[in-house]
Amino acid sequence: MMWRWQHWMVVLLVTVAAVSGNNYEGLAGHQIWSLESELAVELVDQLQAQGLLDVVAHTERTRTVRVTPEFASLVQKELHGAGHNYSVKVEDLAKHLQKEKDEKTRQIHRAESCTATSCPFPLTYSYMTFQQMEWYLKELAKNPWVEVRSIGRSILDRDIWMVHIKSGECKGRKELYPNRCRRRASSKPMAVWLEGGIHAREWISPAVTLQLIHQITKDCCVTQDLDVYVVPMANPDGYVYSWTTDRFWRKNRRSNSGSTCDGVDLNRNWDYHFGVGASDEPCSQVYKGTKAFSEPETQALRDAMLQVASKGNLKLMIAFHSYGQVLMYPWGWTADKAPDQQDMVRLGKSFVMKAKSNYGTHYRVINAANDFYFASGSTDDWSKGVLKTKYVYTLELRDEGGHGFDLPATKILPNSMEVLAGLKAVFRKIISKKRTTNTVVL
Ligand SMILES: [Zn+2]
Known part of the structure; x- marks a missing residue:
């Protein structure tokens, strides 16, 4: 099965929750970048070996990485220097995770129902038949x-x-x-x-x-x-x-x-x-x-x-x-x-x-x-x-x-x-x- 970049989020969420009691402050400014060129794979793996980034999802030809604020410009320089482009998937991981958590909480707490006699608004927690x-x-x-x-x-x-x-x-x-x-x-x-x-x-x-x-x-x-x-x-x-x-x-x-x-x-x-x-x-x-x-x-x-x-x-x-x-x-x-x-x-x-x-x-x-x-x-x-x-x-x-x-x-x-x-x-x-x-x- 291919790892998609979204899947690692669940893993990370659990990990972070375990170490910091659901506080994502430690991830403030961390970003998720996606590299879709096969040619970039080797360099990314090298940078990971040097501790400059974290590969959080991958397929054979792509890498999704977490980059910390202190190494972001260095990693960018390395990638651009070798002619590789990347796209930023998540701008700020702490905010992103908090938002996801808030959304989930809101959905769980909100009583939604849609029946033949009462369907006051379209459902937000599940797709409607x-x-x-x-x-x-x-x-x-x-x-x-x-x-x-x-x-x-x-x-x-x-x-x-x-x-x-x-x-x-x-x-x-x-x-x-x-x-x-x-x-x-x-x-x-x-x-x-x-x-x-x-x-x-x-x-x-x-x-x-x-x-x-x-x-x-x-x-x-x-x-x-x-x-x-x-x-x-x-x-x-x-x-x-x-x-x-x-x-x-x-x-x-x-x-x-x-x-x-x-x-x-x-x-x-x-x-x-x-x-x-x-x-x-x-x-x-x-x-x-x-x-x-x-x-x-x-x-x-x-x-x-x-x-x-x-x-x-x-x-x-x-x-x-x-x-x-x-x-x-x-x-x-x-x-x-x-x-x-x-x-x-x-x-x-x-x-x-x-x-x-x-x-x-x-x-x-x-x-x-x-x-x-x-x-x-x-x-x-x-x-x-x-x-x-x-x-x-x-x-x-x-x-x-x-x-x-x-x-x-x-x-x-x-x-x-x-x-x-x-x-x-x-x-x-x-x-x-x-x-x-x-x-x-x-
Ligand atoms: Zn279509």
């Missing part, structure tokens, strides 16, 4: 500022739910939500579209999306000038299957005629340069389907998005996926530049900056085709190419590969909170941009 999501949405719909509507049904006849958190003045909402907003609401609010759960195995995507819904609903200042549309679970059949049968199922549950393999990749099924960077082979994970929009799930999403876009104010679309911690802008189908690239990069950077402020999690802004891989028929390209949405992204949530799709549920809350922080910054920017534009035009 599709049924639990529906129970939560039913409760959410009681809120007068939220509309929950089925936009269509999946191939196995499950509802695809869309949540609309309505724009409007804070006035009158204060009793329910104490957050004040001093600005006056705009007469023509903008719209944003958030999509979660299109790939079944990426459980953190609907989990974060539901937390976002919950938090945004509570903060009327965020939605004063924005209509927020969210589909938290775009692929219910695949999600249910990933719970019952195959944890790593990705596609929908289409029974493909003439093949023993089921499923269409819903994020390759949209009608924009359909077929480039997608497979004709039903057994492939990226099988595009028999034709564009062959699937009821993509049809439902398309129709709802067209309806929102027809009002002329859809400014932002984000599809939540995992994993990789990257914010990708189009195109995915070609390496050519998409319209508004510079603006998308700039806005993406403000997301990254804010998302980092809570837990130090680093996201990178990259181009889908050039920096990730070619893919076509995805929600983001269609949104950019057909709807002409100005800001379009696919956000790959946590982590960077240590746990991959099987991210522990303890990460739901921190991942959601940092994305919320990033998202609020993005919302603020697009709202203030609109104001500036209006002033100039008027």
Whole structure:
């Protein structure tokens, strides 16, 4: 079994707790660095032999090391001198461990439950079943500022739910939500579209999306000038299957005629340069389907998005996926530049900056085709190419590969909170941009 860098943390946590009574002060300023070049392995092992660092996780070709403040610059010099790069995974180990401990304590002490008769908030200590999501949405719909509507049904006849958190003045909402907003609401609010759960195995995507819904609903200042549309679970059949049968199922549950393999990749099924960077082979994970929009799930999403876009104010679309911690802008189908690239990069950077402020999690802004891989028929390209949405992204949530799709549920809350922080910054920017534009035009 390969050692991932996260695994050593448990070992270290136990060790440190044993020697210092759960006090992490001794690790203040210690950092965790990751070296992913095979060529660096020998030098790292030598530095360890000299007592300059600690290898805390490794594979055959990589090393994860703990570096103390006193040797950090010396180790850096040695590594750079030999031409090796490293990335800092943990900035301050003491803070990091304390945060993890606090999170765990909070989760243990918080009584969470979600039943058919009471599901007041989306769970933070465990992933929700599709049924639990529906129970939560039913409760959410009681809120007068939220509309929950089925936009269509999946191939196995499950509802695809869309949540609309309505724009409007804070006035009158204060009793329910104490957050004040001093600005006056705009007469023509903008719209944003958030999509979660299109790939079944990426459980953190609907989990974060539901937390976002919950938090945004509570903060009327965020939605004063924005209509927020969210589909938290775009692929219910695949999600249910990933719970019952195959944890790593990705596609929908289409029974493909003439093949023993089921499923269409819903994020390759949209009608924009359909077929480039997608497979004709039903057994492939990226099988595009028999034709564009062959699937009821993509049809439902398309129709709802067209309806929102027809009002002329859809400014932002984000599809939540995992994993990789990257914010990708189009195109995915070609390496050519998409319209508004510079603006998308700039806005993406403000997301990254804010998302980092809570837990130090680093996201990178990259181009889908050039920096990730070619893919076509995805929600983001269609949104950019057909709807002409100005800001379009696919956000790959946590982590960077240590746990991959099987991210522990303890990460739901921190991942959601940092994305919320990033998202609020993005919302603020697009709202203030609109104001500036209006002033100039008027
Ligand atoms: Zn995905």
